[in-house]
Amino acid sequence: MCRSKHDGGMVFRRFEHFNQVLLAKIGWRILNEPQSLLAQVYKGKYFSTRTFLTATARSRPSWGWQSILHGRQLLELGLRWQIGKGQKASLLRSSWIPDLHPHPPVYNPQVLPDEGDMHVAEVLYQGEGRWCDSKLNQ
Structure with a gap:
């Protein structure tokens, strides 16, 4: 593994990134295969009332869980929401605005306090999939 590619090695430049x-791949599997044994065990222990993306380390987390959270940091850089009906994506915290790097909206906390869990669906006309301009302008 440490030899050059010319000498038959695999040429890993930075083991930390690899x-x-x-670890991000494990996080991706937890997201996409929630019925797997691994996902169910970690959900029961570390994020039973939350989602994988909002889970925290809590007190005395296992080495494995800390490692998966480290991989999740990389995973979050490439994740973005597909809005659909907008009932699951948080309006203020989810990275749902498309760009080179998806990001949450920028807002003025005095005008729109970050209270509760508003969802994107609250600024859409129900059933039409169009933005409610009056709510967006607020």
């Missing part, structure tokens, strides 16, 4: 990619 490790984080593999």
